[in-house]
Structures are given as structure tokens and as C-alpha cells.
Amino acid sequence: SRESDKPYGRWSTILIGPPQHNIAIVTAYIVCNTPITPDRHYTATYQQWLLVSRKGIKGHSREKAIKDLIQHITNLITQGNDVILMMDANSTRDANNSVLKEIHEKCGLVEFNLHQDMVIPTYRYGTQQVDFMMVTNKIVPYIAQGHIQEFGLICNSDHRSIIVDI
16 A cells, blocks of 8 residues: 655655565655745745645744654554655754654664765765665564665666665
8 A cells, every 4th residue: 555745745655565564665855954935935845844834833844744754654663564764864864953863763763774884975966875774673684785876877866776675
């Protein structure tokens, strides 16, 4: 089955597996922590803020997205699913407001670090890794290998593709 984050488009979820063991594969996009100002109306951050503010919700759209994603993952786990999260976090793993740390603390997901000793920039115009894969602990033993691909190898994008064999 499939789920999405309508009308925001911040993540998409596909449930796979037999009835006794379901895996939820979540692809997520967390907006940047850019200022929300009228001159930035073309950004995803501003557009998401506009949608939530129309409902009377205050605050930055990044914090709302993180909170909602954590709730979504918590619901999936509570329903008995293991989770594979592939995410453009728009922040590094060591950032003060690290999405990875918060998801780990609140949902128990662990990062599957594809290149232990290296920092591979995953955004064409950046110098750090901002795209990550996190999984529930039960998935870790089944990961055979993973790679961060060269830019444009799988699809034309300003981000590198991350692939994993399970």
C-alpha cells in the first residue's frame, strides 16, 4: 500500500512484505532552515509554511515537517512495521538541529552510514552529506551493501542517488 503526506508532499511511504512482517519504505524531504520572507516565496520552505499557516499553525515549516515525520514514523512502528527512511535532511549529521539525532532519539532509527570514514557531499552545491538512510534495528543485519552514487549516474539531479541492497 502507499501513503503520502498530502497536501505538503514532504514524504511518501510504501508498505511491502508479507502480512507477518511489513517494511515501510519512507522517502522524505525536510525543507531548509531558510528565513520565511516574501522575497523567498519561490522556496519549498515558504510554500510549506504558507500551507500550514493557513490552518493557523505557527512556527517554521522545517520544525513542523520534522515533528510530523517523527509522528508518522512512530505510527508506522506502533503498527508493527520496520522502517527504512531515505531522507534529504537539508542538514548534516553533526548539525545543532540534526534531524538524524532527533529521529534516533524519538523513533529508535539508526543511520546506516554508507561510507564510514569519508564525508561525501550529496548535494552538488554543498560540501557535506545532507542525504541519509536510517533504519529500524531489525533491518540492519539484512543490509548487504550500500553506495552513494556519482551525480547524475542514476538520474539527473543536484543530489547523489543512494542505493542499498537488502
